[in-house]
Amino acid sequence: MDPWDDEVDVLIAGAGGAGLQAAIEAASAGASAIVFEKQMRIWESSTAIAVGRVSFPCTDLQARNGVADSNELMARDILETGRHKNDPVQVQAYVDHALGTYRQLCQLGIVWSPTVSAMAGMSVPRGHLTDMIDLVRTLRRAAESRGAQVVFQTPVTGLLADDAGTVVGATVRERSGRASRIRARKGVVLTAGGFARDPERLRRIEPRFDRVLATSGIGHTGDALRMAEALGADTRDIEYVQPSFELHASGGTSDDILILYYQGGIIVNARGERFVNESISYKDIARACLDQPGMMGWQVFDSAVYDKAVAAQAAAGQSSPMTLDANKIRLLVKGRALEELAVNMEVPAEDLCRTVARYNDFVDAGRDQDFGRQVLAGNFGKPVRLDRAPFYAYATIGHLLATYGGIAVDAQMRVLRKGQPIPGLYAAGESTGGFHGASYHSGTGIGKALIFGRIAGRSAATRIS
Ligand SMILES: Cc1cc2nc3c(=O)[nH]c(=O)nc-3n(C[C@H](O)[C@H](O)[C@H](O)COP(=O)(O)OP(=O)(O)OC[C@H]3O[C@@H](n4cnc5c(N)ncnc54)[C@H](O)[C@@H]3O)c2cc1C
Structure with a gap:
């Protein structure tokens, strides 16, 4: 040797x-x-x-x-x-x-x-x-x-x-x-x-x-x-390797990561339809997203979720996936009503409105008949209605x-x-x-x-x- x-x-x-x-x-x-x-x-x-x-x-x-x-x-x-x-x-x-x-x-x-x-x-x-x-x-x-x-x-x-x-x-x-x-x-x-x-x-x-x-x-x-x-x-x-569903579709760093579905948002595809239980691991959501058109999804939320994320940013004193800072606010698509949001997202307005209305009914009934969402994240929090205008969407992809x-x-x-x-x-x-x-x-x-x-x-x- x-x-x-x-x-x-x-x-x-x-x-x-x-x-x-x-x-x-x-x-x-x-x-x-x-x-x-x-x-x-x-x-x-x-x-x-x-x-x-x-x-x-x-x-x-x-x-x-x-x-x-x-x-x-x-x-x-x-x-x-x-x-x-x-x-x-x-x-x-x-x-x-x-x-x-x-x-x-x-x-x-x-x-x-x-x-x-x-x-x-x-x-x-x-x-x-x-x-x-x-x-x-x-x-x-x-x-x-x-x-x-x-x-x-x-x-x-x-x-x-x-x-x-x-x-x-x-x-x-x-x-x-x-x-x-x-x-x-x-x-x-x-x-x-x-x-x-x-x-x-x-x-x-x-x-x-x-x-x-x-x-x-x-x-x-x-x-x-x-x-x-x-x-x-x-x-x-x-x-079990999977991407994580959280990155803005035009993003590339931690600064562009947003996870507001764990705060009450939902996830829809380019047709305006939900396709997954939003409370599960973002790896499992990314797996489901691979089968969606363009392998992307939209996080959709209302101004109650938005306000919470802005307040969380102030409380944490640091940006994180659960908070909204100026960079991520710039990347949001906004609509004064759901119809306007859908137009700005370029998804069928009728379908997005129907999806959100159906989700809100599930929240009221305490049972998500489509995907079984019972919590906000993991074993934590209760799903909330999305009904406070204005509404927001974040174009999201999975990344490795x-x-x-x-x-x-x-x-x-x-x-x-x-x-x-x-x-x-x-x-x-x-x-x-x-x-x-x-x-x-x-x-x-x-x-x-x-x-x-x-x-x-x-x-x-x-x-x-
Ligand atoms: C954008 C992003 C956000 C993330 N956010 C979180 C989070 O918030 N929370 C969380 O828990 N996890 C997060 N992760 C995952 C987490 O950061 C990593 O899994 C963890 O930090 C890995 O640590 P490590 O020491 O194993 O690897 P690293 O920190 O990457 O260190 C490995 C080092 O080895 C070097 N290296 C590679 N090959 C060789 C070689 N042949 N010889 C010598 N050096 C070599 C690399 O250059 C690198 O510097 C995130 C990852 C990314 C990319």
């Missing part, structure tokens, strides 16, 4: 939420740690460009907002949302370590918006909103101040294993283009994100994904999954912001092969699968990265042998 070019205790692939957390923990446990990042800057990861809603149970912020939550309730919500296809061991690990991670972030100086919100999958509001650029900068500072190094423009290109199958290091491509072999004395942690920008793999899952916009971090080309698969690693939940399925891991974030840990190999964040199951409890994409990244870093740093 060629000599090593460098060595370190813990080698981490990818400087997003999971990788930086792994570095902080590994360094805090006394290990030397290097994070290799493919991109040039810290703010190119999905973590950095995310909306910033993170799901934690039992926080002081929930208590201040009068919300009673529990680990058991959150675990149940995640499993029910995932249609019990989730790995219960990972779900338990999430809730066991969520509050500790929230407190760690508070100690590092992360500031949360004063309100908490309910979205897909939640029985109670547990979405905690923060500024993600600030978060990744803070994590990077915390990692480096503990002695970890973050090296940019240096992708990890492969894993190196010894004859016994133990991962002993990785190859990286240095800025100069030179390939280097880095020994990892304690372990390699894969935190290189998902595969929303791996068209070949996506096409194998669903050919129509070719026409779905990918908005994940640009490094999400499935590298972690490919490297782990090359060593025979197990995978989970890859078949995250892939959710990936490398199989256990509760210590050890990568599994035929159900057994591969010695020396760990993974965390979006590169892993199993936690979400068949659908998505909101706020657990970032949550999973931040919580499981810590576990992976500590597991690698404290590995015996």
Whole structure:
């Protein structure tokens, strides 16, 4: 075997939420740690460009907002949302370590918006909103101040294993283009994100994904999954990849994401017809939207929902999918009456008016005969009539912001092969699968990265042998 070019205790692939957390923990446990990042800057990861809603149970912020939550309730919500296809061991690990991670972030100086919100999958509001650029900068500072190094423009290109199958290091491509072999004395942690920008793999899952916009971090080309698969690693939940229904049809970033159907709006297609229960996960709504004309839908709501979203913006002090800021207000189509709204949306007015009237009848009767909507979102809130003019619509498409399925891991974030840990190999964040199951409890994409990244870093740093 060629000599090593460098060595370190813990080698981490990818400087997003999971990788930086792994570095902080590994360094805090006394290990030397290097994070290799493919991109040039810290703010190119999905973590950095995310909306910033993170799901934690039992926080002081929930208590201040009068919300009673529990680990058991959150675990149940995640499993029910995932249609019990989730790995219960990972779900338990999430809730066991969520509050500790929230407190760690508070100690590092992360500031949360004063309100908490309910979205897909939640029985109670547990979405905690923060500024993600600030978060990744803070994590990077915390990692480096503990002695970890973050090296940019240096992708990890492969894993190196010894004859016994133990991962002993990785190859990286240095800025100069030179390939280097880095020994990892304690372990390699894969935190290189998902595969929303791996068209070949996506096409194998669903050919129509070719026409779905990918908005994940640009490094999400499935590298972690490919490297782990090359060593025979197990995978989970890859078949459940779905877009998320929330992005403005002309949009491309978190700024253009709006989810007011969870606040009382409905969703109609280009014919002015409802096609889905609006309270289910926005991933499942996106799945249904793939079958609609132009693979798009309209969020339709009245001025009561509009006013609530404008007030939520003021209360949160930060834009989010549940709030209306000036940018999103500009993107709305408006009508003084439903007929005028329909004309402006270019959908048949008679059909839209009939759809809304029928929906309002369902709300009055307490039973949605068409799609069974009983709540606003998850297990939360009661549907409301849409009858206060003016009316609004937001042209919405599904986008691939995250892939959710990936490398199989256990509760210590050890990568599994035929159900057994591969010695020396760990993974965390979006590169892993199993936690979400068949659908998505909101706020657990970032949550999973931040919580499981810590576990992976500590597991690698404290590995015996
Ligand atoms: C627009 C948008 C909005 C979102 N909003 C939310 C939200 O509000 N709440 C929520 O819970 N989730 C949200 N998500 C999902 C969530 O942000 C991600 O699932 C999560 O942040 C992933 O964290 P990560 O550390 O696994 O990946 P990342 O943060 O993307 O980090 C992975 C890093 O690895 C790098 N990399 C890739 N390949 C290599 C390689 N070979 N070598 C070295 N480095 C490599 C990448 O460049 C990247 O920087 C959103 C995602 C997007 C795109």
